[in-house]
Amino acid sequence: MKINTPTTTAQNIFRIVLGCLLLFTGTGHLTFVRHDFAAQVPTWVPLEADLVVLISGVVEILLGLSLVALGRYKVVVGWVVALFFVVIFPGNYAQYANHVDAFGLNSDSLRLTRLFLHPLLVIWPLWSCGSWKAAFGKKETTA
Template identity: 40%
Template sequence: MESWRSAARWLLAALLAAAGISHLTWGRRGYRIVVPDWSARTTGLSKDAIVVGSGVAELLLSGAVASIPRERSVGWLVAAFFVIVFPGNVHQWRTGRSAPMLRTDRARFIRLLLQPALIGWALWANR
């Protein structure tokens, strides 16, 4: 069982790193579409700053998952991040806006369904 958790942690770290890199590079412009207007107003940040901030957070979380194995608080932090970004995913689905790798309503809806799985994955892998 521990080897499964270890593999799940490394895969989660890789997923977070890839997402973080995409938020800071090739997908940065497209991800601004996903940021709801209310979040920019509420935080006082531009949509671009929110995208960059989420990319940096993903890279930091990736590093934590990879370098602090079996630390329960890391799993909770990653799960909390997935909860925090969920309104952006809902916004994207409701508005039908395309973003990198999410160009259809079906893809956007499946992304919503995957969010609880990501939360569970983060908690299970970092026990």
């Protein structure tokens, strides 16, 4: 698998937008929505909820910076960001299963809708970084 693959202008714009969103939410983890993020930490996680929020905030900031600045390694960054979104899914599910109001998601239908939209967060970095195409796209042949 290549660490870099050509991407379109649209893909690059979406990669940078996702990076900025992760920078914003990562900053939120550390500051103004820290309490809301703590409400999402599943009770089975063996760490204090606030520590999980702080760690995930730092990780989101690093991932956001990577999406914006590490264009040369975007294929690998895309896979790492997609994996991050898979790893945080249990928090979103816990918020739904435990009927926890946070981020304006004050009904089970809103929380359930977010669960069904979550796969888009996994697909976004794979597409915008060219990660999926680099791993599974049509292989170039030489004659």
